[in-house]
Amino acid sequence: MTFALVTGLGPASASASRTNAPSASQQVAPVTGTASDTTASTASASAKEQAPPRGRAAATASPLYRTGTLPTMRCQAGQIRAGSAASYRVFVTKLIRCLNLAWKTQFRKTNLGFSHPKLRFSTTKVNTPCGRWPSSAGGLYCSSNRTIYIAVTREVLKNAQPANHAQFIAHEYGHHVQRLAGIMDYYGRSIWRASSSTKLAFSRRLELQADCLASAFLRQAADDLPVEQAQWEAMVSWVSANGHKNWPKNDHGKGRSQAYWMERGFNAGSPSGCNTWTAPTGRVA
Template sequence: MTGLGTASASASRTAATSASQQVAPVTGTTSGTTTSATSAGSAASAREQAPPRGRAAATASPLYRTGTLPTMRCQAGQIRAGSAASYRTFVTKIIRCLNLAWKTQFRKTNLAFSQPRLRFSTTKVNTPCGRWPSSAGGLYCSSNRTIYIGVTREVLKNAFPANHAQFIAHEYGHHVQRLAGIMDYYGSSIWRASSSTKLAFSRRLELQADCLGSAFLRKISEDLPVEPAHWDAMVSWVNANGHKNWPKNDHGKGRSQAYWMERGYNAGSPSGCNTWTAPSGRVA
């Protein structure tokens, strides 16, 4: 979820909205593993730790103590307005960059890391998590750990790389939450909860993804690049308009979105993104 503080802002907003959907994770096993691979896997498992469970997964995640994300050179290139090919290339390179950055971050915690799947779609397809929300330009489904990115005329009107990089990094932030156990805590907390409680938890989840996405954007800001004036315009636009696609207020008010974007960008680290212990006014 990002916006652009220029004359293109109204057009870019539709392209840069996002939503996450969660269902109970599916687990399984794979047959046919060789002895050497099994041994290597056992050694890796011995080093890896299970993520915290329950409330601690969100409020005291070890990711908050991993310091800044690595500075990355994604070399994602430019997006040509109206060009689906250039947009797909850009998104793919940003996802690869996110994979490397978050793999490094997870290694600091000994938590298991795996890459999400990426799927492009020219229509709002149904996913294992349900329908694609009408107001969303993309989404993350935790059931199959897949990031869905829409490739539509409206999306392709916006050729500003920083807007799209922030949007993609937000969706990837939901994958980070999934791996860290935060999404499991979210899912169990909203089970049979009241509507107001569900919305409050959803805001904490979405605003954290805003923050994590902005932390990554900071670490690629020189490579992309992200000019200070452009960043300020993005934040100002979100502050005024960020809530307009989410009438139920499940993503937070514009001022809340802008606040967590700035926290993530200024920190360049997950340490600034603990929405779960923030006072209610900061996640309104």
């Protein structure tokens, strides 16, 4: 069985995160589609909510690592028809709503505040407040406006496998989780004025953690999507052999590293398996 995967997994459909703060003059270019009311809404803060941790502890000792398994989800996202932009938009929108519910439930186990990301569809790779859309990416998360950008292109629409797209979208959502937990802030401060090699090392830890968080969610929604064992094994095998090919600078990790963290997240079904920040260098190569 062959899969053309979409998360750091296939040409023109990989994922990326951007953390650049926008200048006052930068504007978001028009995109096709609008954020749904559900994904654009922000959870009201309670008196018990605390600001996310700052510094290295935000990444190495996040409260999320102690929250147990994510809730079992029935996303009812439906099927994707090959070549159908409409079915893809519906699938992505419903999956984002499902991710909202899952991660809102998880954040309730901590004192950290939670808010939904915005969702934007685009038929072209537009500029964002975080800068240019990476040429090899089919989607990205911009931390400055907390928005997930999803490309709706012919290349993306060739793949009608829901599980492949779910992993990709959940990876982008994983960056939003990192933003809310203070991990993204630690990453941004750490790479400021750092050497090129240090920046790449931090980027790999960030991206591989998003792979792991995505897979933890996928495990908890596997019965509903569905994700069969043979399909999952084929996805991991493909990533191990090909996952690095869109990233010549090795800012997302080698294929075997991506596969390792995907399996850790899927086996755990929990953020507890996703602490890339204390992992040995060889595991985030």
